[in-house]
Amino acid sequence: MASVQxxxxxxxxxxxxxxxxxxxxxxxxxxxxxxxxxxxxxxAKAATVVTPKYTTVRPLGDRVLVKIKTSEEKTxxxxxxxxxAQTKPQGGEVVAIGEGRTVGNKKVEISVPTGAEVVYxxxxxxxxxFNGVKHLIMNEDDIVGxxxxxxxxxLKPLSDRVLIKVAQAEEKTAGGLLLxxxxxxxxxxxxxxxxxxxxxxxDGNRKAVDITPGSTVLYxxxxxSxxxxxxxxxxxxxxxxxxMAILS
Numbered sequence: 001m002a003s004v005q006x007x008x009x010x011x012x013x014x015x016x017x018x019x020x021x022x023x024x025x026x027x028x029x030x031x032x033x034x035x036x037x038x039x040x041x042x043x044a045k046a047a048t049v050v051t052p053k054y055t056t057v058r059p060l061g062d063r064v065l066v067k068i069k070t071s072e073e074k075t076x077x078x079x080x081x082x083x084x085a086q087t088k089p090q091g092g093e094v095v096a097i098g099e100g101r102t103v104g105n106k107k108v109e110i111s112v113p114t115g116a117e118v119v120y121x122x123x124x125x126x127x128x129x130f131n132g133v134k135h136l137i138m139n140e141d142d143i144v145g146x147x148x149x150x151x152x153x154x155l156k157p158l159s160d161r162v163l164i165k166v167a168q169a170e171e172k173t174a175g176g177l178l179l180x181x182x183x184x185x186x187x188x189x190x191x192x193x194x195x196x197x198x199x200x201x202x203d204g205n206r207k208a209v210d211i212t213p214g215s216t217v218l219y220x221x222x223x224x225s226x227x228x229x230x231x232x233x234x235x236x237x238x239x240x241x242x243x244m245a246i247l248s
Contacts, residue, residue: 047127047134057096057130062140064112065096066120067133090225091119106204110140111158117147119155121225144225144237152227152235157196160209162243164190164219166234188221189247190236209240218245
């Protein structure tokens, strides 16, 4: 039963109580609809499950099918991680490729072979579950590069991407004050380690990336995909268009 507190003189009639209840009921309904609408937008989409009656998945066009690398279940110190804390993997094995695409009058085949270990953009592709294993089907352009070893420093960038070794953050301010880890500004400067073959022009020919390994560059702060090498060094792979200047 609802309670009503009167802060001054007045009369509470049955019609007032009914009106109050109606307003409360209406507001509650509005609140429920708003909450339901907000929660609907936050619902996570599960992987599309391919039923066992289908035995193959053949990508079309310039798409590739990548078997997702399993998330790490332990930290380097041996502590088990709950599923919510496990870092979403950004790598896997190419298990099927499409027939390629036509650019101008030239047929351009997929440049990544099956069996290659690749890394891809963080939000790339559509997730499907096939034979009980999670895969991503994505455009070839979503693949950042091919891993020739297990260390990201040996990443071979694709398209117009470049691999950059990030410079270490400054330990002191210009006035000589020591900086804590939390106050160190993330650098946007690094050294070019590897360069991709370039974009395709309208005739299907590769246009080489106009920069050479060893160059020190300034790049856009919020671009690219970040990785950590086996030696603890930080790397970033990004589009050449996100490189803003060469430093010398």
